[in-house]
Amino acid sequence: MNLLAYFALVLFTSSQISNQLPEVKMPTGFEILPYADDSLASDIYCLSISPKGDVMVSGKGYFRILIDSNNDGKADSFKDFGKAPIDGATGLLFEKNLLWYTGNQGLWSIPIADDGVTAAGPGVKHLSFKTGGEHEAHAVKRGPDGLIYILCGNNTGINSAFAMEDSSPVKKPIAGTVIKYNPENKKTEVFVDGLRNPYCFDFNLDGELFTFDSDNERCIALPWYEPTRIYHLVSGGRYGWWNPQHSETWRSPPSHADIIPPIATAGRGSPTGVLCYKGTHFPPKYQGALFILDWTFGRILTCELQPKDSSYSTNADVFLEPKGNSGFAPTAVDMNPITGELFISIGGRGTKGSVFRIKHKTNPISASTLPYKVKIINPEKALITATSSSNLLERRKAIEFLRFETALTPESINKIFSANADHPDRFIRYATTKLIETHKGINIIPSNNIAANTLGLAELKSQPSKAGIIAFENTINKKASFPTRLDSVRIMQMAMGELPNISQRGNYREGYSIKQLKESWSPTLEQTKLLALSYPSGDSGLDFELERTFGLMKFNDNKILSLLLDQLSNSDDPVRKIHLLASIAQTGSSFSEEQKPKAIKAMLNLGAELNIKSMKRDRNWPLRLQEIFADLCKNNKDFSNLVANSDHFGFPDHAIYLGEMKEAKKNAAKKFAAKMQAKPDLAWNSQSVRVLELLPPEESFPAIRVLWGEHGLDEILIKILAKNPVREDLQKFTTILRQISNDDLPDILLALDKLAPLGEAEYLLLAQKLPNLPSEPKYKPLQDQVFSLLRKKWATAPATNQMQEWIMWAKANDAKLLTSLTMSGGISLDQWKTRFDKIKWDEGDISKGKKTFTQLKCASCHSGSQALGPALEGVAQRFSRFDLLNAIVHPDKDVPNRYRAIAYTTTKGKIILGLVVYESADGVLLQTSTGEPQRLSGNEISLRQQTQKSIMPAGLLDEAKDQEIADLFAYMKSLGKTGK
Numbered sequence: 009m010n011l012l013a014y015f016a017l018v019l020f021t022s023s024q025i026s027n028q029l030p031e032v033k034m035p036t037g038f039e040i041l042p043y044a045d046d047s048l049a050s051d052i053y054c055l056s057i058s059p060k061g062d063v064m065v066s067g068k069g070y071f072r073i074l075i076d077s078n079n080d081g082k083a084d085s086f087k088d089f090g091k092a093p094i095d096g097a098t099g100l101l102f103e104k105n106l107l108w109y110t111g112n113q114g115l116w117s118i119p120i121a122d123d124g125v126t127a128a129g130p131g132v133k134h135l136s137f138k139t140g141g142e143h144e145a146h147a148v149k150r151g152p153d154g155l156i157y158i159l160c161g162n163n164t165g166i167n168s169a170f171a172m173e174d175s176s177p178v179k180k181p182i183a184g185t186v187i188k189y190n191p192e193n194k195k196t197e198v199f200v201d202g203l204r205n206p207y208c209f210d211f212n213l214d215g216e217l218f219t220f221d222s223d224n225e226r227c228i229a230l231p232w233y234e235p236t237r238i239y240h241l242v243s244g245g246r247y248g249w250w251n252p253q254h255s256e257t258w259r260s261p262p263s264h265a266d267i268i269p270p271i272a273t274a275g276r277g278s279p280t281g282v283l284c285y286k287g288t289h290f291p292p293k294y295q296g297a298l299f300i301l302d303w304t305f306g307r308i309l310t311c312e313l314q315p316k317d318s319s320y321s322t323n324a325d326v327f328l329e330p331k332g333n334s335g336f337a338p339t340a341v342d343m344n345p346i347t348g349e350l351f352i353s354i355g356g357r358g359t360k361g362s363v364f365r366i367k368h369k370t371n372p373i374s375a376s377t378l379p380y381k382v383k384i385i386n387p388e389k390a391l392i393t394a395t396s397s398s399n400l401l402e403r404r405k406a407i408e409f410l411r412f413e414t415a416l417t418p419e420s421i422n423k424i425f426s427a428n429a430d431h432p433d434r435f436i437r438y439a440t441t442k443l444i445e446t447h448k449g450i451n452i453i454p455s456n457n458i459a460a461n462t463l464g465l466a467e468l469k470s471q472p473s474k475a476g477i478i479a480f481e482n483t484i485n486k487k488a489s490f491p492t493r494l495d496s497v498r499i500m501q502m503a504m505g506e507l508p509n510i511s512q513r514g515n516y517r518e519g520y521s522i523k524q525l526k527e528s529w530s531p532t533l534e535q536t537k538l539l540a541l542s543y544p545s546g547d548s549g550l551d552f553e554l555e556r557t558f559g560l561m562k563f564n565d566n567k568i569l570s571l572l573l574d575q576l577s578n579s580d581d582p583v584r585k586i587h588l589l590a591s592i593a594q595t596g597s598s599f600s601e602e603q604k605p606k607a608i609k610a611m612l613n614l615g616a617e618l619n620i621k622s623m624k625r626d627r628n629w630p631l632r633l634q635e636i637f638a639d640l641c642k643n644n645k646d647f648s649n650l651v652a653n654s655d656h657f658g659f660p661d662h663a664i665y666l667g668e669m670k671e672a673k674k675n676a677a678k679k680f681a682a683k684m685q686a687k688p689d690l691a692w693n694s695q696s697v698r699v700l701e702l703l704p705p706e707e708s709f710p711a712i713r714v715l716w717g718e719h720g721l722d723e724i725l726i727k728i729l730a731k732n733p734v735r736e737d738l739q740k741f742t743t744i745l746r747q748i749s750n751d752d753l754p755d756i757l758l759a760l761d762k763l764a765p766l767g768e769a770e771y772l773l774l775a776q777k778l779p780n781l782p783s784e785p786k787y788k789p790l791q792d793q794v795f796s797l798l799r800k801k802w803a804t805a806p807a808t809n810q811m812q813e814w815i816m817w818a819k820a821n822d823a824k825l826l827t828s829l830t831m832s833g834g835i836s837l838d839q840w841k842t843r844f845d846k847i848k849w850d851e852g853d854i855s856k857g858k859k860t861f862t863q864l865k866c867a868s869c870h871s872g873s874q875a876l877g878p879a880l881e882g883v884a885q886r887f888s889r890f891d892l893l894n895a896i897v898h899p900d901k902d903v904p905n906r907y908r909a910i911a912y913t914t915t916k917g918k919i920i921l922g923l924v925v926y927e928s929a930d931g932v933l934l935q936t937s938t939g940e941p942q943r944l945s946g947n948e949i950s951l952r953q954q955t956q957k958s959i960m961p962a963g964l965l966d967e968a969k970d971q972e973i974a975d976l977f978a979y980m981k982s983l984g985k986t987g988k
Contacts, residue, residue, distance in 0.1 A: 289348025476503030559594030857979025
């Protein structure tokens, strides 16, 4: 998950807090020491250390060199450097004579004076691209070849114009990239593409490049979800991400033959800094290892790189992680070349900025830096010889270099192909594919199935039919190995057309349907039937792609449908089941009467199976399941009715299927109402309770009453009660006044009017709404309604609806009314701090805190499949207690764009606030603060405005007791720990 788009936190600074060391766990022998606090640099984005050991940090609007004037290991002042970008530099390279940075919409350099710490002139812009955004340009490094490398997120706007050199490994970049810039000739190359949004990268001692890429977190528990990944970036490599050019959320799995797989994964997180440790101060096991930073969980991971063929293998091991209440959100890392110590910066989104040193307690400080071990081979004959080297790294590098050697003869190319096309190392085969792809028109005859795949990948663009037919023959060849057949299936898919399918952008079909091109290969019916005989193969990876391929082919065949349903019934993996359902939906097949129960049971048990396995869901999960269900209903006319009438139907996550239930929706509502009364503690959501509107009060009201106050759904439930208000629910109508939105207030006022006369307590609560209603003219009718209701209690009050006259009257006649009329919501920061200081935090109860978390509606926005805000795992490890609670109390102080509410004004004048889930020319899908999705068609929208408001409501803790706040923090502190 992305650092700049995470959580709106407000910074509270004091000397007491800023001087604290974070409480962390580290390997024996290491210690973390403070170097600079927030008073020297707040909210730090980047950090870079010069060859002389000077530490520079950057943030919003500043470059600062931190100065340790008395050499005690702590900076005591700073020196501003040059003119910094207003939005902050997200990439920083502090060299002897130049400071390179990404910001101000491009790559810049600032000359450095002889003292090494003063700008010697204005900045010079070298390249133009997008910066400052969440998925735009980030890190900048100088490579072993002397060129400048820039790491670009998928929204940086890198296109074919950046492939200036004929030797550019990537010609038409897609998604995130690394670009190489030559300062001498001012030209660029695109080194790799297909990244999502890594923040940093570094070269190891072999001169190879590595990065730490983000997960597609909104797709967790969907078949195309991938965790955070450590990548070895090789020349011309594609890494699986297609957004924004070809897809919205679908990504190619690492098993696809045209994709370079990660060398390790690291679960969920927000990747930031990456460093290959090239010093000698740390013990030998860390020399040459990668240090990678995870902002979400406040971790530093280490990856010891072990050579494996022409690449590496590794594990992501925890080196440092926070404990206690310390806020630790690492953003950047660099090594001081004078001491060998690591310097880590923390910050992000207005949080406390600091810099820490990590050193070994007993190893001596060392200025020794390990050199690159890059072997230079230049002459063409030597390079050709190297393509058969037993040193596989050298072999791959030679093939990559020769890719753009124009003097290569057909004989040389055939020799290279023969030596490498069937090599066991995937990286070498990939490099060979790229070589043949570049040197078109060479007559090459592969010697076996593996070599045929290497050639087929290279010829897909020029000869898709030939590549498709050969790949088909390899796929059905049961004598070939499973990995070889898996590669062949992927070549078949690509030969048939574009996958992902750009015409299905934004839904599950982008990864399960093909956009056929004019030159695409179309398998015959006979070939399709022969392919079906290969399924199931006995290999899960091959079967997974065969299942996708049946959907791509629209293979409507009852025998295949039966086999797919058998797999559906036998699998214990809910994610695999979603994949199977998606593939079945795309075949267009109709279920027989005997087959329908299998499909229905699978659809309805998905949520429970995910819960049993403690698998999380996120925002895209219900949307994609709705789409799959809709397609299954199109293929089977009575399917939605059968689902609604199933004995398995009626649990909260089944609400996502209601959109396709026309005739059966009322029956579905009855099932929901019965289940709510029987099991009110289930995770009921806005969609499931909204369906109660279809029922008469005698059927819906009992369900509403057992759910009241339990799931943060009261604002929806009260609207249903308001249609037929009864005195039994009077307290609900008055207590909801504290939290109901002004747009929903008319229904409540109308209900209260029907229930009048009210008691004094209810009228006083109603009076508290007046000082908190906005002064805009559109809210005048609401004020008039409130005054009219109040007169039923205070008949001699002013006849006018002027607030000041009522206050003056109350001052003379009713002290309680005066208090209500002058009570404005909100408590000052100092008042909260005083209150927080008195709370007994160590007495917080996790289980009670979880209930408070739900009752305050935190759960509706920060967890589950329809989360509006970020997941909160690890949040108490990244931020101090006061920072965290202050963000809850004052959510509107510093809101990232990602979590700012968008206000849509409809043609009827209604204003709807929410977060955009999906937007196109045809309309928008929003999720509101209740967690409820709302769709607006394009012709309904008259105005769209981004507000400065957080989607998170203010005042959540105003009515909470001290013990409830302690319980809430105890629960939040537990999130992200083992088993939570």
